[in-house]
Amino acid sequence: MKRLLRMFGTTTFRLALVYTAIFGVSVSGLFGFILVTTDVFAKRQTETAIVAEVAAFQEAFQREGIPGLVQAINRRADPNFGWAGIYLLIDAASNPLAGNIGAWPRVSEENDVWINFKIRDVSKAPEEIADVQAQKFTVPGGYKFLVGRDLREAREFRGQLLRSMYIALALTLALGIIGGVAFSRSIMGRIEAITRTCQQIMSGELSRRVPMTRTSDELGQLTLRINQMLDQIERLMTGMQQVSDNVAHDLRTPLTSLRNQLETALSQTSDGSPQSLSIEKAITAADKLLTTFRSLLRIARTEAGVQGNLEELDIVSIVRDVADLYEPLADEKGLQFETRLSPVQKISGDRQLIAQAFSNLVDNAVKYTQSGGKVTIVAEQDQGLSSFVVADTGPGIPPEYRERVLERMFRLEESRTSPGSGLGLSLVSAVAKSHNLDLKLEDNYPGLRVTLLFGHLSE
Amino acid sequence: MRILIIEDDLEAAQYLAKGLRESGYVVDLAEDGNTGMLMATSENYDAMIVDRMLPGIDGISIVEAVREAEIGSPILFLSALGEVEDRVSGLRAGGDDYLVKPFAFSELLARLEALLRRSATTTEATFLSAGDLEMDILARTVKRQGKRVYLHPREFRLLEYLLRHTGQVVTRTMLLEHVWEYHFDPQTNVIDVHISRLRQKIDKPFDIPILHTVRGAGYKLEPVSQS
Numbered sequence: 001m002k003r004l005l006r007m008f009g010t011t012t013f014r015l016a017l018v019y020t021a022i023f024g025v026s027v028s029g030l031f032g033f034i035l036v037t038t039d040v041f042a043k044r045q046t047e048t049a050i051v052a053e054v055a056a057f058q059e060a061f062q063r064e065g066i067p068g069l070v071q072a073i074n075r076r077a078d079p080n081f082g083w084a085g086i087y088l089l090i091d092a093a094s095n096p097l098a099g100n101i102g103a104w105p106r107v108s109e110e111n112d113v114w115i116n117f118k119i120r121d122v123s124k125a126p127e128e129i130a131d132v133q134a135q136k137f138t139v140p141g142g143y144k145f146l147v148g149r150d151l152r153e154a155r156e157f158r159g160q161l162l163r164s165m166y167i168a169l170a171l172t173l174a175l176g177i178i179g180g181v182a183f184s185r186s187i188m189g190r191i192e193a194i195t196r197t198c199q200q201i202m203s204g205e206l207s208r209r210v211p212m213t214r215t216s217d218e219l220g221q222l223t224l225r226i227n228q229m230l231d232q233i234e235r236l237m238t239g240m241q242q243v244s245d246n247v248a249h250d251l252r253t254p255l256t257s258l259r260n261q262l263e264t265a266l267s268q269t270s271d272g273s274p275q276s277l278s279i280e281k282a283i284t285a286a287d288k289l290l291t292t293f294r295s296l297l298r299i300a301r302t303e304a305g306v307q308g309n310l311e312e313l314d315i316v317s318i319v320r321d322v323a324d325l326y327e328p329l330a331d332e333k334g335l336q337f338e339t340r341l342s343p344v345q346k347i348s349g350d351r352q353l354i355a356q357a358f359s360n361l362v363d364n365a366v367k368y369t370q371s372g373g374k375v376t377i378v379a380e381q382d383q384g385l386s387s388f389v390v391a392d393t394g395p396g397i398p399p400e401y402r403e404r405v406l407e408r409m410f411r412l413e414e415s416r417t418s419p420g421s422g423l424g425l426s427l428v429s430a431v432a433k434s435h436n437l438d439l440k441l442e443d444n445y446p447g448l449r450v451t452l453l454f455g456h457l458s459e
Numbered sequence: 460m461r462i463l464i465i466e467d468d469l470e471a472a473q474y475l476a477k478g479l480r481e482s483g484y485v486v487d488l489a490e491d492g493n494t495g496m497l498m499a500t501s502e503n504y505d506a507m508i509v510d511r512m513l514p515g516i517d518g519i520s521i522v523e524a525v526r527e528a529e530i531g532s533p534i535l536f537l538s539a540l541g542e543v544e545d546r547v548s549g550l551r552a553g554g555d556d557y558l559v560k561p562f563a564f565s566e567l568l569a570r571l572e573a574l575l576r577r578s579a580t581t582t583e584a585t586f587l588s589a590g591d592l593e594m595d596i597l598a599r600t601v602k603r604q605g606k607r608v609y610l611h612p613r614e615f616r617l618l619e620y621l622l623r624h625t626g627q628v629v630t631r632t633m634l635l636e637h638v639w640e641y642h643f644d645p646q647t648n649v650i651d652v653h654i655s656r657l658r659q660k661i662d663k664p665f666d667i668p669i670l671h672t673v674r675g676a677g678y679k680l681e682p683v684s685q686s
Contacts (some may be wrong), residue, residue, distance in 0.1 A: 253468055253539070256561030260474050263564050266675070280675070290561055291644060298643075309547055324613055325639060328652040356643045363646045424646055 012187045016180025024173050031165040038161060042154045047114075050135050053085060054147050066097075066143065073098040084150060086119075086132050092142025104144065105132075113137075115146070131155065190219050194226060206234045206304075237304055251293070259286045288421075295423040299408065302353060302430040312346045313354060316379045319388060322358040323377050326366055334371035341379040344386035347454055349435045357431040360424040361390040361450050367418065368394035369447070384455045391449040402441040460575065461485045463504040465495030465521065466537065467513050471560075475508065478564045479571075492516030499525050504532050506575055508567075511538035511549065519552045526553035533574035535567070546642060565676035569628040576627065587622040590682030592661065592669060594622055603661055613638070614657050621670065621680040630677035654678060 053076075060072040073087045077100040088099035096102065105117035115136055118129050134148025193211055200208040209227045214220040262283050269276040323339045330337040365375045373393040380387055395414065397405055404410050406429040411422040428450075432439040438453035462484045466472035469490060476486040487502070489495035492515030499507060499521060507525070511518040522534055536554040538545060546557045555577075556570050587594040593602045599615060601608045610618060616638050621629060631650045635641045654670065662668040667683045 253471070253560065257468075257470050257474070259561055260471070260564060263675075264474070264478075271674070283675070294559075309544060321639065325645070325649050325653075328656050329647065329649050332652055352642050355641055359641070359643070359645050363649075367647065420646060 010184050010188055012184035013180055016183055017177070020173060020176030020180055023176055024169065027169055027172050031169065035158070035161065035165070039158065042158070046133060046149045046151065046154065050085075050133075050147050050149055054135055054137070057145070057147065061139065066139070066141070069139070069145070070098040084153075086130070086134060086148035086150060087146070089139075089143060089145045097143075104146075187219070190223075194223065197226075197230075201230065201233075206230075206237055240304070255286065255290055255293075259283060259290070262286065292421045292423065295421060295427065296408065299423060299427050299430045302427065302434050309350055309352075310348055311351065313349050313351055315347055315349075315354060315386070315388065316341050316344055318351065318355050319358050319377060319379055322355060322362055325359065326362045330366050330375055333366060333369075335366065335369055336374040338374065339377045341377070342381065344379055344381040344388075345384075345455065347386070347435065353431045354435065357428045357452075358388070358390070360428050364424055365390050365392035365394070365448070367420070368392060368415070370394065373447070386454040388452045388454075389449060391444045391447060393444065393447040396443060396446055396448045397441060399443070405441070406439075460505045461487070461503065462571070463487050463489065463495070463498055463502070463507045465489045465492070465499070465507065465513065465518070466510040467491060468510070475564070475567070478568070482568060492518070492521060496521045496524060500528050500530065506532055506571060507534045508571070509534055509536055509554070511536055511545075519549065522549075522553045533577065535571060535574060537562075563630075563676070565628065565673075566630045566632060569630045569633060569677060572627045573624055573629075573633070576624065584623075587619065589622055589625040589680055590669060591665075592622070592680075592682070594619060601661070603665060606664075608660050610657075610660060614653070614660070617653060617657055618661065621678065625680050625682060628673050628676050628679050633677070 057069060057072055061069040064071070069089060073089055076085055077087045077098065079100075086099075086101060088101050088104065089097045090104055091097055094104060096104075101119055105115070105119060107115045107117050113135055114133065116131075116133050118131055120129060131151045132148040133151055134146045136144065136146040139145050190213065197208050197210045209230060210223045212220065212223055212227070215224060262279055266276055266279045266283065269279065320339070320341055323337075323341075327337050362375070362377065369375055369392040375393075376389070376391045378387075378389040378391075397412065401412060405412065405425050408426045409422040410426075411420065429439055431437075432452060436454070438451075440451040440453065442449045442451065460483070462479055464472055464475055464479075464486060466475065466488075467490055472488055472490065476488055479486045487498060487504070489498050492513040494515075495509070495513065496516050499509075509518045509521060513521075516524075518536060518538075522536075525532075525534070533555045534553065536549040536557045537560060538549065538557065539560045549557045555574050558567060558570060585596045587596065591604045594600070594615075596619065601610055601615070601618065617634065620634065620637050631648065632644065634650050635644070654672075658668070658670055662670055669681055669683055671679045671681055673679050
């Protein structure tokens with residue numbers, strides 16, 4: 001249903017619809033013209049036939065007078081003659097002398113030569129009404145005479161024509177709409193393929209390319225250019241990744257040896273001596289540096305969409321484990337720790353990354369909430385939408401900084417004194433992006449409320 | 460105990476060798492993949508420490524060859540690549556543990572000892588004990604000095620891991636990896652809190668503590684001598 005609605009909204013479909021409408025109007029115009037022409041032609045033909053017959057009767061009258069006329073009429077009025085005409089000759093007393101209708105029709109336009117009237121069809125089916133157009137004359141001696149044609153057949157033909165036109169018009173419109181739907185669907189399919197590929201690439205599947213169907217048309221050209229562009233982006237990205245991997249390897253090795261030397265030095269000092277305390281501090285500092293470095297690398301790799309071990313994850317169980325890990329810490333700090341976890345749909349993802357993201361969120365919540373505060377962790381499923389919430393009653397994050405805290409190494413002025421590297425939320429953001437989770441930072445009145453949303457409302 | 464180290468960074472390798480020798484191991488050193496491969500498949504070692512990135516044959520290929528030659532000695536991978544997929548590929552090739560550079564020497568020693576212990580005791584015990592502490596894994600009960608100690612499931616697993624490595628140093632990272640199955644370091648050191656909770660239950664009510672903190676390294680479960 002949603003797909004259908006979306007199709008109605010596409011440019012291609014609207015174009016097809018407009019085109020169909022214009023075409024429909026022109027076809028209607030054409031049909032109207034044909035109908036009017038046919039009418040005129042049919043009328044003229046009837047009149048020509050009548051006029052020709054009248055000429056023949058006049059000739060018979062001039063040659064042989066009334067008896068000749070009567071004879072001519074009777075011959076033509078004979079049903080076996082196969083003539084479609086209507087005839088009547090009456091005398092001054094209105095007595096019929098010849099013809100195939102019983103009485104002179106009652107017509108208003110006494111003075112006109114052309115008259116139209118309806119009579120019962122005596123010859124064929126008595127209940128039918130014949131629709132007649134006729135020409136009347138006054139013959140010397142008080143006789144009156146008319147020659148006509150039954151118009152029913154012409155009318156029927158016209159009706160048939162009109163019906164055919166309606167059907168043809170309906171067919172035109174239907175074909176136009178079906179064609180429009182098919183056309184827009186085929187175009188939409190190709191555009192959707194492009195959109196889908198773009199989404200996959202944004203979620204980190206850098207090797208994806210738009211499937212090529214035709215290269216000759218405009219869309220094919222667009223596809224080709226997009227794929228070429230993607231090739232280039234991929235080259236740049238893998239190059240960058242290579243550099244960061246090399247930096248990791250090259251910088252970590254000297255750092256390792258620095259740390260190891262410190263460890264050796266530590267083992268040569270006696271416990272509790274001023275030297276050993278200094279060395280321990282140096283080791284802690286080195287460790288912090290290395291941890292920060294490792295986190296940076298992990299975020300970079302996650303953002304670049306390096307695929308880990310993808311599996312179907314029950315995130316609720318991961319969240320439960322994380323909550324389980326932090327519950328004693330919260331307890332020790334004197335925080336209320338509440339978990340409301342209901343089952344949610346499974347999500348394909350990297351277990352370690354998801355666990356680390358939630359661990360970072362809960363870690364922050366516990367770290368920034370004062371004793372007596374509350375940390376709440378919620379997982380719930382609302383139709384197709386899974387949501388995970390980590391909320392605290394700490395100082396929160398001012399709205400203007402909610403975007404910026406996701407940047408690497410950004411820390412709020414107030415929290416600079418507390419331990420941390422400013423990478424926790426950056427990792428959460430990177431993990432959310434690579435797993436198609438929607439990350440929202442909101443006010444918890446008071447505190448911070450972080451929501452991760454997955455899926456979309458059912459169609 | 461004979462240990463083989465295959466590591467191309469000479470400084471790191473010599474530091475490792477020196478530390479291990481001081482801890483009482485016999486250490487052989489190979490500085491490139493080809494030499495390492497030759498030594499690993501021709502000599503007998505109780506354990507091997509293999510760097511992943513090596514000149515010549517890389518670490519993964521060496522380990523695959525070693526396993527193909529049906530040599531079962533425990534192997535510890537060293538690598539600057541710390542991502543999960545690298546870890547998985549290393550373990551899949553036949554490695555037994557994976558340590559990301561840079562590491563503290565104490566971390567490496569703890570892991571190496573755990574590996575050597577694991578290869579010595581092959582059967583999975585269902586009843587563990589250390590001095591006066593007893594754990595029945597099937598019944599999920601813990602007793603100390605005959606008195607029942609009630610533990611949460613996670614505390615139980617934590618104690619189980621410590622008991623399986625009685626007398627050895629167990630690092631925080633090892634606990635995170637084996638008890639929580641996390642291959643990352645949480646920002647705050649949450650493990651300490653769990654340990655202190657466990658201590659409340661297995662140490663505090665009794666005279667002599669058995670769960671000790673090892674400075675700069677981790678924790679150690681040391682049984683109380685029965686005498």
